[in-house]
Amino acid sequence: MKSLNNKIVWITGASSGIGEALALKCAHEGAKLVLTARREDELVRVAGRTGLSEDSILILPADLSDLSRIPGLVEKVNSRFGRVDVLFSNAGISSRALALDSTVEIDKKVMDIDYFSVIALAKAVAPGMIGRKEGHIVVTSSVMGKIGTPLRSAYSAAKHALHGFFESFRAEIAQTGVKITMLCPGYIHTQVSVNAITPTGGKFNKMSKNQLHGKDPMKFAEVVIRGIKKDKLEIHYGGKEILGPILYRLSPKIVNAYLHQQHEKNRFAD
Template identity: 45%
Template sequence: MDLPKKVVWITGASSGIGEALAYEFNKKGAKVILSARRIEELQRVKDNCENSEEMVKIIPLDLSESESFPDKVEEAKAQFGSIDMLINNGGMSQRAFAVNSTMESIRRLMEVNFFGTVGLTKELLPTFIEQKSGHIVVISSVMGKLGTRYRSAYAAAKHALHGWFDCLRQEVYEYDIDVTLVCPGFIQTHISENALTADGSKYNKVDDAMEKGMPPKEFVRKLLPKLAKKKMEVYIGGREILAIYVRRLSLRLLNKILRRVNVT
């Protein structure tokens, strides 16, 4: 990627993976648009970037408010005149048994993680088709390839993203638009603290696995070369990534292993 000439729009850019992506793209000379709900945190990330007034723009965005997407896309396009890459990183996780989860909490999670990601992508897609270029990146999860306890709606949303974007990849090939699905393992972010419990309230705890996971900076350093190669699917993490390959060999074996693993 010729990053000094690229414009990259990152959702969920106020912390974690999104924040680390912002710093790495900025360091490599790309123009960056930062989106998330918390304006003060977006400003903090922008202030930590180099040459931020010229190279970094902020667009507040709530992925549950799809009616705002047309205006947000037009605003994003106006910042630097074009967009080359959309990184769909915004979302939330879950810590609840399926039997206890309210339908309201399930719908909220699907609205943000699936419909929000798809809706924003669809709104930007005609621009990519018209310019006959573009790179759509979706930060999915290992949960997009398998399932564990406490993650039923979260895994469902991630599985749905894989299905939708795998189909989209086939449809936009002729326009030189690339689609990359990224499956992180355990990364040191606040995603578990902000995860939804059965009644939709916040979990407010840091998982042991997350605390011991890969630092976001390391994750992003490993990710960017794979984006440059326009990989269709990327797996980055620790030993938990092996579960994807075990599933291919034996679903029975994987389920036996997962029943013994602490997933919180």
């Protein structure tokens, strides 16, 4: 994927944060966009910010955790634009709960949007890409897809699962011309902590210090676009937190002791 000019780019989680930044950057690169998230009014706002004309953008609101809707959504994109060149599967929610406080029902809710909707969308979009021998699936995982931290068990589990699925899938389709890139951001300045799910199923509703001081989503989107043009398999971006998975490989014991100590000091609480 050397250029996004005239490419059909579908972005999920496009109503805010990283997805919004990707929409703005892709529009700037000449892409035609499909924007998906639950809040239609926010998608309309983002569409306005892209400056694209109506015939270059499709607003496709949906709750992606309703997996039964996914084939219908893909049909709508195909009937409007005929294909998907790049899928940014980016919609997701974080969690804020001790593992023992989070019921399996809450864990499943996180899994539905952060894992099952992502693989369902890939399974629905990839056959068209394989048929055309080109296309790119870009999945927003997290540094927490590489290392689990306290109070994020459901989130971290879902993001880890993405790596298992897409590493297998990528090896299966290596000869087809379809590329898969996993994004592993650290802290990015978005509403992800505000929107995180709690043990009661409600919203956490607090801006975490980590996100508040996190990296600019527009800068991250720039790095992502550069990376996918080079067909990178993974893109790691953030502050010192992205060293966590590397240190964990070197010494799981030391990193585990550090995570425990930080948990005791309530450092993961927001």
